[in-house]
Amino acid sequence: MSGTIEAVRGMHDVLPAEQRGAARARAAIEAQLEAHGYAPVDLPIIEPRELYLRKLGEELAGKVYEFNYGGRELALRPEWTASVLRAFVAHMQDQPLPLRLSYAGPVFRYERPQRLTYRQFTQVGVEIVGGPAPRADAEALALACAGLDAAEVAGYVVRVGHVGLLRELLGQLGLAERTQGALVWGMERMRQGGASAVRERLREAADDPLPGIELPPGLDEAQAGAWLLRALDAMQIELKTGSRDPEQVVARLLRKLRRRDEQAAVERALSLLERLVALRGAPAATLPAVEALLDEAGLHAAALGELRAILGLLAAHGLDPERVEIDFGLGRGLHYYTGMIFEIDDASGLQLCGGGRYDDLVAALGGRGSVPAVGFAYGLERVAAVAPPAPAPRRIVLVAPVSDDDYTYALEVARCLRARGLAASVDVRGRPLARNLSDAARRGAAFVAIVGVEERQSRTLVWRDLERRDERRLTLDEINTL
């Protein structure tokens, strides 16, 4: 079709039927958030690009709409949490904690469009700033479910994992921060392709280890660095040729060499994680199994106790424990998560909601001191799509002037009806009454107010009930008694 202009790819026109459903779902959710004491905020759609540079994670960072305008590096927000914490750091550090904040509005991600996957969609969510584990985590989890219940979404499944637990274990296995991260963010892949898939990925991401060179065992970082510097100096290798200074060169070399040392630990970690991922299911069965696995490996994770505490609180929040499934294979590509993470899927596997704990993000955004925080967000369009359809819109009244002479009186009648709280509109096309009636019937209007010369002169109207197919004459004053 030439001459028409299509919506931009991935953008979505929301027509009345869908909009009704979205508005209904949003109202139901927001009523829950308000009932739990969350205060709404609204924040800019455009943020400094820098806000998303560090903690977002490569996967999502690559999907941020970025642009330069007037010499500024800007971005359309791909999620709300960074904005909320930026605003917290800027304006709300004087507030008593915990601070319960809620939000609703569009976010943008450059993804391949599919059904219910749009490049602009609406997130509705909350952050509990200054809310420590385990209680704030349990509150968030329970609230996420309460919102879905309020929206009448049935059959959803809550999947809970814990990034902090994984990191704790990997730390005990002696893995560097960097390697821990790579493994943690590979968990989703692990579930699909097993350890080998992650090993493969790890190798792709890393530079090749240096063959044939080994550090003397038992040195800490500083000692090893000094040893390397001395060795290179003794070999009369000039380190000042490139753009890096000698310390940087040595640090990089050290990382490569350490990677060799790490190989054994990485293998141990991979097999541990593979078994951990396999242990998914109901908490009652899974938690003891995890504990047994850790005992067997000679590891201990304080986070396991935290996770147990979080899950233990859910019943007291009124959440059906049957809905909850432990799953350490949760990905959650946002790299700022530090503790419990969760996702909620509908019965068909469509993700409706996601969130988790991010204790370092406030500090990373320049906040004074570290503030523990946890939050989650729904995808409003998805929630609305799986919620029961919205009921028919409010029944409207069509005011039908019999002739053009009756039009201004029809407007007065419509004003009276609206003052009474009814939704009234007046035919603007000057159509014959018969057509207005059939039009009103076809649109599903409940009533037609007919005004002609007779009604105009007696300041009355004929009130026709389309369903009952009967009518009576009312004075304008009698409208108030309808």
Added chain:
RNA sequence: GUGCCUGUAGCUCAAUGGCAGAGCGCCUGACUGUGGAUCAGGAAGUUGUGGGUUCGAGCCCCAUCAGGCACCCCA
């Protein structure tokens, strides 16, 4: 980012490589004070777009745009 399927009137869809059609919807009238019906008429298309093959392309080929499906990831 990867693989696959599909684009014809507002909508749902027809049309062997040979005249672009139907149903629904929309508009007008029958019908200037009473119903979703009926009847008559009307508007509506560069077959997503751009190339190519062919005497001839909605149909075959290439590209591109858009939608969908399965991945990846996410809400």
